Amino acid sequence: MNPKNILITGSGSGLGRAMAIRLAEEGYNIILNGRTESKLIETEKMLKKFHIDVLIKTGDVSDSNFVSSMISEIVTEKKELHAVINNAGIGGKGTSILDISEEDMQKLMDINFKGAWLVSKYAGKVMITQRNLKPLRGKIINVSSIAGLDPMPGIGIYSCSKAALIMLTKVLAKELAPSITVNAICPGYHVTPIYNNDPTLIQNFWNAINMKPLLRRVGTAEDVNGIISFLVSDDSNYMTGQIISICGGVVLH
Ligand SMILES: NC(=O)c1ccc[n+]([C@@H]2O[C@H](COP(=O)([O-])OP(=O)(O)OC[C@H]3O[C@@H](n4cnc5c(N)ncnc54)[C@H](OP(=O)(O)O)[C@@H]3O)[C@@H](O)[C@H]2O)c1
Numbered sequence: 001m002n003p004k005n006i007l008i009t010g011s012g013s014g015l016g017r018a019m020a021i022r023l024a025e026e027g028y029n030i031i032l033n034g035r036t037e038s039k040l041i042e043t044e045k046m047l048k049k050f051h052i053d054v055l056i057k058t059g060d061v062s063d064s065n066f067v068s069s070m071i072s073e074i075v076t077e078k079k080e081l082h083a084v085i086n087n088a089g090i091g092g093k094g095t096s097i098l099d100i101s102e103e104d105m106q107k108l109m110d111i112n113f114k115g116a117w118l119v120s121k122y123a124g125k126v127m128i129t130q131r132n133l134k135p136l137r138g139k140i141i142n143v144s145s146i147a148g149l150d151p152m153p154g155i156g157i158y159s160c161s162k163a164a165l166i167m168l169t170k171v172l173a174k175e176l177a178p179s180i181t182v183n184a185i186c187p188g189y190h191v192t193p194i195y196n197n198d199p200t201l202i203q204n205f206w207n208a209i210n211m212k213p214l215l216r217r218v219g220t221a222e223d224v225n226g227i228i229s230f231l232v233s234d235d236s237n238y239m240t241g242q243i244i245s246i247c248g249g250v251v252l253h
Contacts, residue, residue, distance in 0.1 A: 005053075005078045006232060007031040009061050009119060010088030012039025014192030015143065018221035019085060019228050021046055026229060029053040031074055034088065035060050053078075061088045061115030071122040080130055083139040083232045084123045086116035086165075091194040092155025105157045112161035113168065116142055120172055120182075127180050140176075141231045142169045142184040143224075146211075146247045149186055153209055162186075166243050173241030181240040185227055188247025190219035206250070214249030223248075 006023055010016040012034035020030050024047040032040045037058045044054050055077060059066035074081055089112045093104065120140050127138030147155060148162025169184040176182060189195070189202045199218045206212045213219075227246050230236050245251055 003027075003029065004082035004232070005029045005031065005074070005080060006083045006085065007033065007057075007074060007081060007119075007123065008085045008087055009033045009115070010143075011043055012036055013043075014194060015187065015190060015221050015224050016085070016087040017043045017046070018225055019087065022222070022225040022229055023232065024050040024052050024054075027052060028082075028232070029055075029078065031055045031057060031078070033057045033059065033061065033070065060111075061086075061119055062110040064118050067115075067118040068122050071119075071126055075126055080133065081123055081126055081138065082133070083141065084119055085141045085143065085228065085232075086119050087143040088115055089143065089161075089194075092152075092158035094154045096154065097156035100157055108157045108161045109164070112158070113164040116165055117168055120168070124172070124176055124180060128176070136181060136237060137179040139232060139236075140169075140172060140180060140182040141228065142166075142182070144169070144184045144186045144243065146186045146188050146245055146251045149243070149245065149251050150211065152211070154205075169243065170241050177240060181237070183231055183236070183239060183242045183244065185224060185231070186243060186245040186247060186251070187224050188213055188219055188245070188250045190221055190223060192221050211250050213247060217248060219246075219248055 006028045011020045011032045029052050040056045057070045130137040144165045145162040147159040148166045152159045173182040195202050202218050
């Protein structure tokens with residue numbers, strides 16, 4: 001069993017829920033977060049069979065009061081916070097960069113970028129003091145997107161929010177070294193509620209923007225689990241500031 005405590009934001013569905021199930025199976029204690037309590041309770045039920053500790057923290061990652069309280073409560077209840085996965089996010093609505101409203105732009109940046117920054121800020125302040133944890137005092141993993149690497153027409157501000165998250169990863173990696181590692185993953189097209197769980201919608205989208213995976217299939221939520229398992233484990237201890245695509249080969253580095 002692995003008694004490390006891992007916070008996964010946006011773990012009431014999709015990739016975050018898949019990560020929670022995988023990491024619970026590996027014996028980590030999981031802290032679930034999202035805005036909808038019923039979805040978190042559903043995830044919690046799925047983790048029951050793994051006999052690990054589960055905490056639910058319901059709230060909005062773009063709200064600094066909530067994030068600051070959530071991190072304090074985690075430390076009070078669990079003593080240590082070993083890793084944070086900044087996975088909470090919302091998708092673009094398929095609007096041109098000229099037509100997207102100011103309100104929609106702000107919401108995308110607030111949740112996808114500011115939310116990850118706030119969680120990293122408050123979690124980072126706690127992790128840096130965890131001197132008893134060796135060799136690292138904590139790990140931060142950001143869930144960006146291939147849309148943060150290559151511009152995606154129709155979801156342009158989503159692309160900008162995910163590109164900002166990539167730069168946040170690099171800045172945090174530099175500022176928090178050598179105590180805390182910070183890496184990001186860039187998923188491609190995975191069947192989750194962000195795409196209405198509809199593989200055809202995804203295929204139409206990649207055809208429309210001419211960005212298809214070399215592996216010629218839509219991803220599952222579970223397709224990101226291997227890299228997440230590696231990034232929270234000690235096997236990735238000599239890795240920081242890295243941006244890893246897990247996208248079936250939509251983008252090539
Ligand atoms: N699916 C893909 O193909 C794909 C590709 C690239 C990147 N991603 C990224 O992967 C992450 C997970 O997405 P997904 O595909 O798994 O979609 P999803 O099922 O919609 O998951 C997103 C989760 O984030 C939560 N969330 C949204 N806003 C939040 C907020 N302000 N505070 C806290 N939680 C919030 C949502 O729950 P509530 O609404 O209940 O809060 C939801 O459970 C996102 O960051 C997304 O951009 C996904």
